[in-house]
Amino acid sequence: MAAEAKIKCSVxxxxxxAVAYAMKQINPDVVAAYPITPSTTIVEEFSGYVADGKxxxxxxxxxxxxxxxxxxxxxxxAGARVMTATSxxxxxxxxxxxxxxxxxxLPIVMTCVNRALSAPLNIHCDHSxxxxxxxxxxxxxxxxxxxxxxxxxxxxxxxxxxxxxxxPVMVCLDGFITSHSIENLCLLDDDVIKxxxxxxxxxxxxxxxxxxxxTYGAVALPDSYMEARxxxxxxxxxxxxxxxxxxKDFEKISGRSxxxxxxxxxxxxxxxxxxxxxxxGTTKVAVDEMRNKGLKVxxxxxxxxxxxxxxxxxxxxxxxxxxxxxxxxxxxxxxGGPLFTEIRSSLYELDKRPKIINRIFGLGGRDYGVKxxxxxxxxxxxxxxxxxxxxVYDYISVRE
Amino acid sequence: MSTQTAARTVPYKEKAPFDYSSYMRKGKxxxxxxxxxxHGIVLKSLLRAIDATGIQKDDIAIVSGIGCSSRTPxxxxxxxxxxxxxxxxxxxxxxxxxxxxxxxIVVTGDGDALAIGGNHFIHACRRNMDLTIMVYNNxxxxxxxxxxxxxxxxxxxxxxxRYGSIEPTFDTCTLAKAxxxxxxxxxxxxxxxxxxxxxxxxxxxxxxxxxxxxDSCPTYYGRFNKFKSASEMMEKIEKDGTLSIxxxxxxxxxxxxxxxxxxxxxxxxxxxxxxxxxxxxEKAQGK
Ligand SMILES: Cc1ncc(C[n+]2csc(CCOP(=O)(O)OP(=O)(O)O)c2C)c(N)n1
Numbered sequence: 001m002a003a004e005a006k007i008k009c010s011v012x013x014x015x016x017x018a019v020a021y022a023m024k025q026i027n028p029d030v031v032a033a034y035p036i037t038p039s040t041t042i043v044e045e046f047s048g049y050v051a052d053g054k055x056x057x058x059x060x061x062x063x064x065x066x067x068x069x070x071x072x073x074x075x076x077x078a079g080a081r082v083m084t085a086t087s088x089x090x091x092x093x094x095x096x097x098x099x100x101x102x103x104x105x106l107p108i109v110m111t112c113v114n115r116a117l118s119a120p121l122n123i124h125c126d127h128s129x130x131x132x133x134x135x136x137x138x139x140x141x142x143x144x145x146x147x148x149x150x151x152x153x154x155x156x157x158x159x160x161x162x163x164x165x166x167x168p169v170m171v172c173l174d175g176f177i178t179s180h181s182i183e184n185l186c187l188l189d190d191d192v193i194k195x196x197x198x199x200x201x202x203x204x205x206x207x208x209x210x211x212x213x214x215t216y217g218a219v220a221l222p223d224s225y226m227e228a229r230x231x232x233x234x235x236x237x238x239x240x241x242x243x244x245x246x247x248k249d250f251e252k253i254s255g256r257s258x259x260x261x262x263x264x265x266x267x268x269x270x271x272x273x274x275x276x277x278x279x280x281g282t283t284k285v286a287v288d289e290m291r292n293k294g295l296k297v298x299x300x301x302x303x304x305x306x307x308x309x310x311x312x313x314x315x316x317x318x319x320x321x322x323x324x325x326x327x328x329x330x331x332x333x334x335x336g337g338p339l340f341t342e343i344r345s346s347l348y349e350l351d352k353r354p355k356i357i358n359r360i361f362g363l364g365g366r367d368y369g370v371k372x373x374x375x376x377x378x379x380x381x382x383x384x385x386x387x388x389x390x391x392v393y394d395y396i397s398v399r400e
Numbered sequence: 401m402s403t404q405t406a407a408r409t410v411p412y413k414e415k416a417p418f419d420y421s422s423y424m425r426k427g428k429x430x431x432x433x434x435x436x437x438x439h440g441i442v443l444k445s446l447l448r449a450i451d452a453t454g455i456q457k458d459d460i461a462i463v464s465g466i467g468c469s470s471r472t473p474x475x476x477x478x479x480x481x482x483x484x485x486x487x488x489x490x491x492x493x494x495x496x497x498x499x500x501x502x503x504x505i506v507v508t509g510d511g512d513a514l515a516i517g518g519n520h521f522i523h524a525c526r527r528n529m530d531l532t533i534m535v536y537n538n539x540x541x542x543x544x545x546x547x548x549x550x551x552x553x554x555x556x557x558x559x560x561x562r563y564g565s566i567e568p569t570f571d572t573c574t575l576a577k578a579x580x581x582x583x584x585x586x587x588x589x590x591x592x593x594x595x596x597x598x599x600x601x602x603x604x605x606x607x608x609x610x611x612x613x614x615d616s617c618p619t620y621y622g623r624f625n626k627f628k629s630a631s632e633m634m635e636k637i638e639k640d641g642t643l644s645i646x647x648x649x650x651x652x653x654x655x656x657x658x659x660x661x662x663x664x665x666x667x668x669x670x671x672x673x674x675x676x677x678x679x680x681x682e683k684a685q686g687k
Binding site for chain 2: 034035036037040043044047048051052059061063064089093118121
């Protein structure tokens with residue numbers, strides 16, 4: 001295949017270097033950012049590409065993340081292709097502007113290198129940051145590996161800019177675990193990427209289009225505000241198919257297939273773990289160990305969290321007897337983490353609903369190893385045998 | 401609660417050898433700072449200055465934002481609050497309003513105070529609340545590995561300014577004075593004893609006092625800008641790059657050119673915020 005000849009494989013890069021490289025290949029018009037661990041090196045490396053003239057990007061070193069997202073919003077409204085990256089407190093400080101970006105329907109692409117939120121201060125991985133932003137109207141893609149992070153960033157540009165979508169996209173990868181680990185991956189050729197994402201032609205009039213004067217973010221009183229929100233919700237619903245189609249086209253250029261989720265040894269699974277990002281890799285090892293012992297277990301790894309693919313999720317889980325949803329963030333409902341509540345809700349329409357538990361794990365970088373994963377599987381199989389659940393919602397690997 | 405003992409009067413004398421341990425949380429050591437970093441020298445100067453004021457530990461709150469410099473309070477056995485990047489000043493303002501009797505000292509970096517917390521900085525100066533603001537100015541975002549900050553001099557190299565920064569800088573002291581701070585001074589880690597004295601004066605001043613404290617980040621700023629060692633950085637930037645304000649007056653303009661002035665650069669009297677607040681309350685309550 002002609003496309004295949006253009007793929008450079010076995011390149012060793014960290015997650016952050018791979019994202020920075022994807023950004024270089026995408027060559028956005030504007031990048032505005034403020035440094036924060038563990039996303040810092042994405043922008044740091046990208047600023048090197050800017051300095052060396054490898055990209056045509058205007059790079060703006062602003063004085064905070066609030067300003068970073070504000071600058072992205074201004075540039076995007078002016079018709080530019082815009083990207084940025086952040087983590088944790090940085091994303092938290094962008095909060096106000098996240099809603100402006102999605103409300104103005106600006107297709108900004110941001111990488112979120114997942115890190116815990118303060119207090120207490122912690123720089124290590126969990127998903128509190130991006131999960132906190134889950135209702136801000138951004139599409140969210142999660143990445144298990146360096147390869148997936150690279151591939152997701154490229155697809156994100158295509159998804160965001162679709163004329164019927166125009167929503168910002170957040171690509172998430174695990175802080176340090178993925179962002180700072182070197183992995184072999186396959187890079188696509190610049191030209192192939194250029195063709196895949198296409199030249200950016202803003203489909204709404206831009207601020208700089210003086211022949212078609214326009215305003216963004218004007219006041220919308222009770223007579224019109226709700227319609228704007230309705231359109232946004234509609235775009236989010238439509239984005240599911242756009243994400244699937246982008247993945248299909250991406251497979252043609254890369255040979256790697258993506259969907260709304262990845263199912264690992266799920267076909268006849270009695271028990272399944274649902275888990276996001278890098279911890280899915282660990283869980284796959286546990287699945288293999290259990291399978292070698294003849295135990296029927298599997299893994300479901302959501303890739304798309306916004307929009308939430310509830311139909312496909314129910315379809316994938318309907319024959320499982322016991323499900324363990326592992327959340328790397330809590331939402332303090334006293335009932336379960338964000339992934340759990342949405343998956344449980346997705347199963348509601350099923351005639352025969354599986355049993356389901358929630359385990360909070362890995363907060364602030366607490367290690368999640370194969371043994372932790374095995375322990376959850378054992379608990380799930382016990383629930384299957386006994387037919388009853390002791391605790392729906394609990395923390396694992398924690399000192400009490 | 402211990403009572404405040406009378407402040408030691410000037411002329412100021414250094415006590416040696418000084419016992420730092422009673423002011424430190426020893427369990428928190430070793431500290432995170434790189435060898436050659438100036439932050440530890442500033443910490444020690446701060447402790448000696450506090451000791452000289454005679455103010456008891458429990459009557460002092462030390463507040464910081466986020467950054468290498470902002471790690472300072474973690475090592476100190478006072479009332480301490482380690483807040484968010486850029487937010488030390490609003491948190492300190494809250495503490496001072498709730499407990500006006502506390503001496504509130506803010507430890508912050510050039511990024512923390514002047515970039516992400518810049519807005520808070522000018523408004524704190526404007527209010528003239530009795531806060532001592534110590535800006536550890538190492539010309540760079542140290543903690544996140546050396547990006548340019550609002551004080552990175554033009555043409556100097558940072559991770560986000562590979563061929564030299566082209567952005568004009570903030571002069572912490574000019575900014576503080578313009579925004580209304582009533583005590584503005586500069587010191588360096590190199591002039592550690594002078595710094596101690598300046599910190600003492602700043603703490604004793606009633607109103608917002610701002611200290612621009614030049615110190616070095618050999619790990620990033622030093623390496624990027626081809627300084628051979630931490631001591632060379634100190635000599636070039638802190639020693640040769642500055643002049644004491646008392647000497648400066650006597651020198652011809654060409655000898656002062658390009659040098660930053662050390663010492664108390666501005667001092668004025670204005671009503672202190674908490675006292676004004678108190679007066680207003682009394683008036684409103686018809687006392
Ligand atoms: C909202 C937010 N954005 C970014 C960061 C990441 N961050 C931590 S410290 C720091 C810069 C510190 O520089 P400075 O204040 O000059 O202190 P130094 O480390 O040089 O002492 C940054 C950008 C953060 N913690 N929170």
